[in-house]
Amino acid sequence: MDEMKEVIKNYVIREYVEDDTDVTYDTPLISGGIVDSFSMVSLKRFLENKYQIAIPDDKATPEAFDSVNKICLLVNEYIK
Amino acid sequence: MAYTEKTRGIYKEILGGLQQAGIFKQERFIHSAQAADIEVEFPAGSSLKKVINICANNYLGLSSHPEVVQAAHAGLDSHGYGMSSVRFICGTQDIHKKLESMVTEFLGTEDTILFPSCMDANGGVFEAVLTKDDVMISDRLVHASIIDGIRLCSAMHDTFKHSDMEHLEEKLQLHNDKRLKMVITDGVFSMDGDTAKLDKMAELCEKYDALLFCDDSHASGFIGKTGRGTHEKCGVMGRMDIITTTFGKGLGGASGGCVSGRRELVEMCRQKARPYLFSNTIAPPVVAGVIKVLEILSASTDRRDKLENNTIFWRKGLTDAGFILKDGDTPIVPVMLFNAKLSQDVSRDLYEEGVYAIGFFFPVVPQGQARIRTQISAGHDIIHLEKALDAFRKVGKKYEILGKTKQEIIERYGM
Structure with a gap:
């Protein structure tokens, strides 16, 4: 779980952060304006490719993607 | 007909919010054809002022050719x-x-x-x-x-x-x-x-x-x-x-x-x-x-060639004067001021000096990247650009930003 958190956090920083904004496991990503709704697409695709899962569109909500911790919980639901 | 006072109030509140946030857009009325020299009524009701236009997309000067x-x-x-x-x-x-x-x-x-x-x-x-x-x-x-x-x-x-x-x-x-x-x-x-x-x-x-x-x-x-x-x-x-x-x-x-x-x-x-x-x-x-x-x-490529030469002249003039510009070689030449209020003050003072240029700030550009966006035209002659450079130098001197670094401008005026 910790390794997964670190992988996702690093992806978010590399993908979306273009200044020195600090990102922790609890930083609000969508509601905090770091990840916009357009960009959620690539985050979902990254997770699906990385962990070989399929996240249904209706589960990929802004709330479920709003922090690294929440994303890990979501991913773990679909890992077999 | 159901435009009640309640409905009107909703919209007035939204518009008031835009004014308070400083993002309410106001038109300036131009009484002449689009060109390097234009006659502008601003604010509404004031007498006409002849200014050099350096904020039009009239890159090739063909709007009134x-x-x-x-x-x-x-x-x-x-x-x-x-x-x-x-x-x-x-x-x-x-x-x-x-x-x-x-x-x-x-x-x-x-x-x-x-x-x-x-x-x-x-x-x-x-x-x-x-x-x-x-x-x-x-x-x-x-x-x-x-x-x-x-x-x-x-x-x-x-x-x-x-x-x-x-x-x-x-x-x-x-x-x-x-x-x-x-x-x-x-x-x-x-x-x-x-x-x-x-x-x-x-x-x-x-x-x-x-x-x-x-x-x-x-x-x-x-x-x-x-x-x-x-x-x-x-x-x-x-x-x-x-x-x-x-x-x-x-x-x-x-x-x-x-x-x-x-x-x-x-x-x-x-x-x-x-x-x-x-x-x-x-x-x-x-x-x-x-x-x-x-x-x-x-x-003929005469007009785009003139535009290219004008752009080189303008960029060099502003750089030599000590302004910070965004890098590039197109006729869009952003003069970086970083602070939103400073961009509005400089724009207003340039207008007083006879130069029409608009300040842009968040959310049109990212936070802390306020600027005057200048746009050069083949309709400009060197004399227009020299006059505009004089105005920029005068206003830049007033605000003591000439030759200053980004950090120095931000320290003085804030983001």
Whole structure:
């Protein structure tokens, strides 16, 4: 779980952060304006490719993607 | 009639909020034709002031060119004022087809379709050519009209960091399973004046079998050796799949736009693009004017050459004076001030000195990147630019920003 958190956090920083904004496991990503709704697409695709899962569109909500911790919980639901 | 006081109050509150936030837009009334020298009424009701205009998209100085005006008059006489019909019913004249053919030749594409504006072209093109099985991968700084067009399309959408080709390649790999991939960019970015790396993008698109789309509204007519646009500058003429552009900027400045590119994609727009299907196209006098513009630009590169020289003179003048500019070589020259209020104060003082230039700040540009965006024209003579430089130097001295670093300006005025 910790390794997964670190992988996702690093992806978010590399993908979306273009200044020195600090990102922790609890930083609000969508509601905090770091990840916009357009960009959620690539985050979902990254997770699906990385962990070989399929996240249904209706589960990929802004709330479920709003922090690294929440994303890990979501991913773990679909890992077999 | 149900416009109650309650309803009115809702809107008044919203508008009041815009005023309080300092983002309420006010028009300045110009009483002359669009040109380097204009007469402006601002604030409303005040007497007219003659100023040098350095914020128009009139890059080639053709907005009021006598030959263009004359051609528009002739078009009005020969083809009438309006069409009273959309294109596919009874709204297509011979001059519409002639203009489409001329644009195709000018841009070096396979076919062209006119739209009422480039906003409409960008609003209609994506949903016409892509489906939910496809993906659009856009630069993060593309124009608002592209973002609106993307929102209207059912294809998946992803972004890449501004002009970051490694990031674009990652995205092309990530979405390689899609039926069609389209990479989307502006040619020249309107707020920063930088140019897309179309040569690298074309290579990546060929490597990953993706379509390449470019909105060249701030480039058509003057970027590239013969003014064909960003694709000419980057050496990729003939390798673009879709170019959208406007006739509302360098190409005469009136109105109208187009989608130009691969024959089948243009035909898809003719069959499916909603702004084309459900709105009248460009009015006959404007069509006649744009035809004349393309004739002028195809006969000589004098105007784009003058614009290039003016831009070099302007950039050097501002740099020597000690202003901080965004890097680039296009006629869009942003003078960086970083602080929103400072950008408004400098704009106001420049106006007092006879120079019309607008300050831009968040949310139009990122937080802490407020600026005066200057736009140079072939309609400017060196004497205009020298006068404008005098005004900039005087105002810059007043605010003690000449020769100062970004950090020093921010320390004094804040972000």
